[in-house]
Amino acid sequence: MESTAKHAMDIIKAENSKIDSVDFNNLDFGKVFTDHMFSCDFKDGKWQTPKVMPYGPLTIDPSARVFHYGQAVFEGMKAFKDQENQVWLFRPEDNLGRINISASRLAMPEFPKELFFEGLKALLKVDDEWIKNTEGSSMYIRPFVIATEPAISASPAAEYKFMIILSPAQSYYAGEVRVKIAEKYSRASDGGVGFAKAAGNYAAQFYPTALANQEGYQQIIWTDASTHEYLEEAGTMNVFFRINDTLVTAPTNDRILDGITRKSVIQLAKDNDITVEVKQIKVGELIEAAKNGSLKEIFGSGTAAVINPILGFKHKDFKHELPKLDETYASLFKDKLNAIQYNVAEDPHGWRYKV
Ligand SMILES: Cc1ncc(COP(=O)(O)O)c(C=O)c1O
Structure with a gap:
């Protein structure tokens, strides 16, 4: 476990990487995910210590509001690696601003800026090898928030999960549209x-x-x-x-x-x-x-x-x-x-x- 400068963050590394099983020249958009994910729970009125952890299934109570009332918002953004292997994001503050606007409209809590940037950077760092600098390659980033509180009353949940998952992408061609x-x-x-x-x-x-x-x-x-x-x-x-x-x-x-x-x-x-x-x-x-x-x-x-x-x-x-x-x-x-x-x-x- 490591700590970041500003906020405590648990970093739990995957024991084995899947990277060798991935054909980076034949990626189906949004179907392959990296070794890690970012997760932070909202409970007792505040965001708890975030984690970067091995990518994998979640255990969520079947009564969680997300399954019944659709309290779920997300974002789509990308990271790009240049020829010096430096990684860049494009206007990421706008994505954070927008997910918080989306969350507010669905009566969900906003996610703090520092936690977002520290978490996203830590995640991109552990999965850096997955970000390729070949032409057209990028890392598609999917932050999302879901209501996890176990109770099916039709009202806003008191518990949420903010997560970020990463999916390597090639230059996207939607075919003839x-x-x-x-x-x-x-x-x-x-x-x-x-x-x-x-x-x-x-x-x-x-x-x-x-x-x-x-x-x-x-x-x-x-x-x-x-x-x-x-x-x-x-x-x-x-x-x-x-x-x-x-x-x-x-x-x-x-x-x-x-x-x-x-x-x-x-x-x-x-x-x-x-x-x-x-x-x-x-x-x-x-x-x-x-x-x-x-x-x-x-x-x-x-x-x-x-x-x-x-x-x-x-x-x-x-x-x-x-x-x-x-x-x-x-x-x-x-x-x-x-x-x-x-x-x-x-x-x-x-x-x-x-x-
Ligand atoms: C409904 C809708 N409109 C427009 C856009 C384009 O937004 P952006 O340029 O921020 O990706 C998106 C998402 O990509 C979308 O889902």
Whole structure:
């Protein structure tokens, strides 16, 4: 056991490493986990001594609130290793801020900043060998909080578990993505939890997305729940439209996740003299732009894929394929973001965080 400078932390190392059994050239996204995990319990009104411990199953009482009322929130972030083997995070304070916003909305306790950074750094350090610096490799980081108190009364739990698990990732390719614009189902409603990374938001997307898959569309662009007229976000990404040379994206609201990649793209657009408009976009305007040829690109932004080009869309009976361009905003932003993340470009906005 070791202690960190500020907080006591138990570090229990795994006896054997699984690393030799992993084929790092053929990783299925999110299916392989490292040797260790971070865990910290909330009990008696406070966070207890955290642990870095061998990765493995949990023992949780079947009456825990997470199983019954869905008190569960999570984050998605990445660590990158540069050519000098230094590990970097990308805007991690924003992930911590967001998991605490999500937790508050679900009546769960916030997690302290120092504990988060000390725990995450300690975990990345014990599993450093798992973070590869080969092209496109990264470590996907999944912090999450679940309600563990054993009692099924429908009220917020008094006990929680904050955990971080790590999954090595290769450059993420979601395959060809065509999207269906939602006209019946919604992912989030006014005054609801759409802005939170609440587990239930994702469960609610699975069924309509499966129906879209059956029609040959990989994802859904969600529209506002009351009119289905305004474009909001795409699957698990924020969405951008390039109309002529202007980049357009919807403003965040309580139905949309405030994506860290989204706000980075908006900043990079400004840095590169690309006109960016954060405004509500009507489905009708998109269809009009598709018909008159001014719609050049659609892409999603999110931690896993960074930027994911969308090749086509469908709305009711209208189907459209995007033009194939030699130079796209999608690849410009992906390259610029990757260069900052892997420490090969300057970082004028201080987004990189040294581990
Ligand atoms: C619903 C939803 N929208 C948008 C995003 C993109 O957010 P970020 O760029 O912070 O990863 C995510 C997560 O990745 C998401 O789950």
